[in-house]
Amino acid sequence: MASGSKICENVLEVVGSAISYEISRLTQSKLMKKPMKSYTPELINNFSIDSLVEEMKRIAPITLDILRRAGAGTRLAEDSGLETNEDIVGSSNGVPKIGRWKRNKNLIITTAICLIGYSRSKNCNFLQGMMGYFLLAGNVGKRQIEVCHKLGLSVSYETVITLMKYMSAASMATYQARAQTEASEFYCGIHVLPRALLDKELELLPAAYIDREAGRQLVAEDLALGEDTLDYFKKSALGHITSVLEKYYPEAMRGIFSYWKEEKPKYQALKERKVMKTEIFTLPTMDLNENRIPEVIKILETLAAEVKLPMDEVLANRVVLVEGDWLTIRNVLISMFQRQDDLLENRLSWIEPTVGLFHLQMTILKMILRTHMGSTREPGSLKRFIVLLGRNRVEEKVKDFRACDQFMKVITDANILSACMEKFNCTADFLKERLRQVNPLPLMKELVEDVFGMGTVAALRVDPETGSARPKEQRDLVYENSMLLLQHALVYMDYIHAVRRGDPVNPSGRHGGWMPADLFGEYVVRENKDKIHPGANAHTYDHLREIVARQVMSIRDVKHVMFNECNATNYGTHSQLMNITRDVDYVRKILCDESMYTKVPGGRFDGGLGEVFSEVNDLYTLGVRKVLSGQAIERYMTRARCNWDQVGA
Numbered sequence: 001m002a003s004g005s006k007i008c009e010n011v012l013e014v015v016g017s018a019i020s021y022e023i024s025r026l027t028q029s030k031l032m033k034k035p036m037k038s039y040t041p042e043l044i045n046n047f048s049i050d051s052l053v054e055e056m057k058r059i060a061p062i063t064l065d066i067l068r069r070a071g072a073g074t075r076l077a078e079d080s081g082l083e084t085n086e087d088i089v090g091s092s093n094g095v096p097k098i099g100r101w102k103r104n105k106n107l108i109i110t111t112a113i114c115l116i117g118y119s120r121s122k123n124c125n126f127l128q129g130m131m132g133y134f135l136l137a138g139n140v141g142k143r144q145i146e147v148c149h150k151l152g153l154s155v156s157y158e159t160v161i162t163l164m165k166y167m168s169a170a171s172m173a174t175y176q177a178r179a180q181t182e183a184s185e186f187y188c189g190i191h192v193l194p195r196a197l198l199d200k201e202l203e204l205l206p207a208a209y210i211d212r213e214a215g216r217q218l219v220a221e222d223l224a225l226g227e228d229t230l231d232y233f234k235k236s237a238l239g240h241i242t243s244v245l246e247k248y249y250p251e252a253m254r255g256i257f258s259y260w261k262e263e264k265p266k267y268q269a270l271k272e273r274k275v276m277k278t279e280i281f282t283l284p285t286m287d288l289n290e291n292r293i294p295e296v297i298k299i300l301e302t303l304a305a306e307v308k309l310p311m312d313e314v315l316a317n318r319v320v321l322v323e324g325d326w327l328t329i330r331n332v333l334i335s336m337f338q339r340q341d342d343l344l345e346n347r348l349s350w351i352e353p354t355v356g357l358f359h360l361q362m363t364i365l366k367m368i369l370r371t372h373m374g375s376t377r378e379p380g381s382l383k384r385f386i387v388l389l390g391r392n393r394v395e396e397k398v399k400d401f402r403a404c405d406q407f408m409k410v411i412t413d414a415n416i417l418s419a420c421m422e423k424f425n426c427t428a429d430f431l432k433e434r435l436r437q438v439n440p441l442p443l444m445k446e447l448v449e450d451v452f453g454m455g456t457v458a459a460l461r462v463d464p465e466t467g468s469a470r471p472k473e474q475r476d477l478v479y480e481n482s483m484l485l486l487q488h489a490l491v492y493m494d495y496i497h498a499v500r501r502g503d504p505v506n507p508s509g510r511h512g513g514w515m516p517a518d519l520f521g522e523y524v525v526r527e528n529k530d531k532i533h534p535g536a537n538a539h540t541y542d543h544l545r546e547i548v549a550r551q552v553m554s555i556r557d558v559k560h561v562m563f564n565e566c567n568a569t570n571y572g573t574h575s576q577l578m579n580i581t582r583d584v585d586y587v588r589k590i591l592c593d594e595s596m597y598t599k600v601p602g603g604r605f606d607g608g609l610g611e612v613f614s615e616v617n618d619l620y621t622l623g624v625r626k627v628l629s630g631q632a633i634e635r636y637m638t639r640a641r642c643n644w645d646q647v648g649a
Contacts, residue, residue, distance in 0.1 A: 015066070022060035026113070027121040031055045034126040036163045039133075040170040041554045047130055049565045053110055060113065067109045104567060115152040125155055132160040133167075134562045137555040139530055168550045175281040176308045210319060210352060212642040223627045225620075232270070234448050236494040239267035241444055244416045248584065252432035260439045273502035277509025282524055282552040283307070285545045293338065296331045300348060314350045323356040323504075323517050326363075340644055356518025357499055364495060365408060366398045368488050371617050372481070378613050379478050379594050379604075380485065385411060388590075389583055410580045412489040414587035415596075419486060421588075422597040423447050428588070451487045458621050472612060478604040481616040482596040488619060507556075527552045 026032055031051065034043075056064050117124035132154040135145050148154035155163070242265045246253045257264040283306055288295040300322075304311070314320065322332060332353045339347045373396060374381025386394050386407070393403035421427060423443040426434035450456060457480050462469055503514040531548050533540065548555075563570040591597075606612045626632055637643060 019063045022063050023116055023120050025059050026056070026117050027124040029055055029059060032117060032124045032126050034129055036129070036159060037166045039129065039163050039167050041167070041557070044554050044558050044561060047561050047565065049107060049110060052114065052127065053106065056110065056113055063113060064109065067112055071105050071109055107566060118152050128153065128155045129163060130558070130562065133163055134558050136160050137558050164547050164551060167554055168547045171281060171550045171554065179307045179309050215640045215642040218633060220628050220630055220633055224624060230452060233491065233494065234452050236267055236497065237448050237452065237490040238265040238444060240490060240493050241416050241420065243267070244413050245420060248417060248581065249431055252435055256435050256440065259436070260441065262439065262441045267497050269498060269501040271502060273514065275509065275511050276506065278506045280505065280507065280553050282550060285528060285549045290328060290331060293331060293335050297335045300332070300335065300351065311345065315344060318350060319352040320350055322351050322353045325359040325518070326355060329353040329355055337644060356516055357503055358516035358519035361495060362398050362401055364492055365404055366396060368408065368492060369398065369404065370396045371488065371619060372485050374614055377611060380482050380591065380596050382411065385587055406580065408489065408492065410583045410587060412493060413584045414591060415482065415486050415489060417588045418591035419447055419597040420444070421592055451483060451490065457483055457618050472605045474603055475605060476600050476603045477613040477615060478596060479599045484616050484618060524552050527555065
């Protein structure tokens with residue numbers, strides 16, 4: 001026994017010395033040893049657990065092997081590290097997939113070695129630094145971070161704050177360098193002014209791209225929709241109708257176009273942008289009021305100074321696109337107008353304000369809701385279905401965009417399905433059999449022609465021979481209103497499709513991941529607000545504005561990196577929207593029962609109680625009349641930048 005104990009002591013001494021030597025070498029590794037000043041957005045994005053494992057295999061193979069044996073009871077396969085065979089939930093090209101709800105022992109052992117290294121030297125802190133930044137990104141409190149620090153899982157709270165200061169400085173240095181050396185690929189978008197985004201992928205446009213003098217030759221005919229535009233809307237509508245039918249009736253639609261030897265209609269974007277992740281930088285926020293013109297001017301000047309725009313080049317031949325809602329754009333234009341007689345360097349002439357596409361979408365949605373709201377007694381009115389579906393957050397002012405947008409999608413899908421059932425002359429229960437009896441594509445094209453035959457509803461409302469309005473008693477107001485709702489809804493859906501396939505910002509780098517810059521600005525606002533503590537003071541606000549606000553993208557990236565590297569369940573980054581299938585089916589049944597898309601001889605103009613149904617505005621016809629009247633052009637000319645020099649002359 002004594003000799004056995006002596007042997008164990010000798011073995012422990014040898015093994016302990018070997019492990020101590022390996023850990024000592026590990027603490028000197030450049031990969032494991034990361035000073036806080038070395039942290040940059042690129043370092044966060046490139047963090048990899050695999051790189052730590054490879055470094056441990058190279059420097060500390062004995063320690064790694066011993067801990068693997070201790071954790072598993074037997075030597076693990078080099079490429080596995082799984083808890084049991086039950087952890088393998090599938091494979092791809094022979095490589096096992098690990099269930100996200102299971103433990104990865106290799107990951108745990110790697111963390112354990114990092115903890116041992118951190119216990120030996122506080123400078124062996126790469127994993128701990130990443131964890132500290134990750135915890136702060138998730139709004140974990142400083143006391144909780146300190147607990148993790150004492151356990152060796154994270155650096156201290158003060159160290160994380162120091163890390164964030166270096167990260168902020170690195171981010172600022174990067175976008176300032178881009179503005180100086182890559183001005184031809186630089187874009188500045190301001191959303192609800194004290195916030196800003198820098199997007200490397202878009203352009204600081206050459207001034208020649210915008211010919212303001214051409215505005216003087218603008219005539220009404222330039223704004224009218226041509227046949228090519230109408231053809232585009234028809235093709236887009238046909239593709240969307242096909243996708244809706246496949247979504248709700250996949251069995252009936254499976255292989256139906258090949259059965260009839262027809263080419264399947266698909267939504268085709270006018271121009272697909274190359275799919276790539278947009279590199280975005282967020283700028284500091286400012287304690288300024290965008291409703292006051294002097295402060296708007298100060299915001300613009302502060303942003304130019306923050307980015308260090310090369311003003312000599314900008315003033316000579318560049319313009320910077322500035323996005324926002326209408327209030328923002330109006331105030332920016334007023335600020336520019338007030339400075340037009342100032343010195344060249346003070347005129348703000350390098351700014352090109354434009355309404356953000358997200359706020360434009362809100363305006364479109366608001367117009368559709370206002371046009372078709374109606375009353376609860378009118379068939380097909382939006383007000384009626386708001387009440388029936390209990391969507392009390394849907395209102396004309398679109399204060400809750402998500403609720404209004406989802407409701408509009410329910411109504412659109414239900415109306416498409418109802419109109420198709422009327423055209424196919426069948427019910428949903430017999431759709432599959434009907435589609436084998438009749439080719440659906442010609443009927444779908446006929447429906448699209450009815451919807452986008454822009455004079456269809458106008459001809460039902462006005463006698464083409466006399467030019468006088470038809471009496472409501474001779475008209476089917478229900479059918480007219482339904483056709484207009486479907487027309488407006490399909491245009492709205494086309495707008496959504498277009499944005500998803502080529503708008504300014506693609507934070508994820510995925511196909512269909514494009515989004516308006518001002519919508520992403522809302523995400524930036526939310527992230528900044530989440531960092532505001534209820535007990536915040538003036539010093540805290542300065543830290544949030546100057547340090548944290550520059551790191552919104554890095555904070556977002558570190559979450560994704562850590563989730564992916566640990567193979568953890570992240571539960572998605574989007575809000576969980578309810579399944580709308582049941583609501584769509586409920587609305588569709590009502591629309592079909594009331595024959596909304598069947599033109600009834602003799603007309604439907606009241607509910608039988610003497611209350612005449614409202615007449616929905618034909619937005620296309622009214623728009624064409626306004627444009628051709630010249631009033632819109634005249635109003636534009638009085639405000640256009642090309643005519644600013646004539647104001648007051």
